[in-house]
Amino acid sequence: MSSVPMSHILFVSTALFFIGMYGLFTRRNMITMLMAIELILNSVNINFVVFNKYLYPDKLDGIFFVIFIITIAAAEAAVAIAIIINLYRSHRSIDVENATEMKY
């Protein structure tokens, strides 16, 4: 366990975060953008668990944050998919470029 320095785990979570950012920047399909957001939230979860385990092992706050983030991510995904399907019904497309009238 101690054979892996903490910065290597942080490297993984940072890389995962920026992979998610790349997906969010390049994709124009709403479902794939939602997937990118899920990746970003997961990288944050890894960070919380690692910081809790390595730096403050006598506390549990990181684990609570992870549990709440997972809950909120599930709620967010459900609402987002409801919106996407409703948008698809009315526009026949889930491309964000075609949904600009939602801006106002």
Added chain:
Amino acid sequence: MSASAIIFYIISAFILGAGFLAMTTRRIFRSAIWLLFSLIGIAALYFWLQVEFIAAVQIIVYVGGIVVLIIFSIFLTQQSGNQMPKQPLKRIIASALAVLFGFGLTFLQIGKYDFRPSTKNFDWTVSKIGSQMLNTSTGGYALPFEVVSMLLLAAMVGCIVIAMKTPVATNGKAQEELLEKMKERTEEELGITEISEV
């Protein structure tokens, strides 16, 4: 290099590879499956970190819930075999540069900071998590717990309201009629405004 370190590097390579493929493949269904593998890899990382509870929650909620929901919505909204349109090269290069610079900056900061891991053992049990979750004194998480329950209720009601069918809008024929009516109405309004301007 010990066995646990080798396992860690295998798991992290799996997570990053699957995540990268999920964000770059142009078939949306494959993208969802790669995301599924990436999330399973993250659960494996939690197992490696010996927080089995979070790993179980990760598998149940993400793999069993969110990815299945995403796959359902893919089937509902488009042909899964079709390729997504290619993005312009300019956008890909710009976002890759932005992401690489951001990654470099963040990782430089991480490398500069000297983390001193505590030597104590990480002692969590599910009963400890549960009693602190519903504790109302300092350090307890009773209030966020209740707030999250309200949020879940709001999300559920919101989903129902969004997905509720308005009888006119979902029926194709009725929708066309509605559109025609709206056209007529706008024309009438236009006529009225022209008259009023005159």
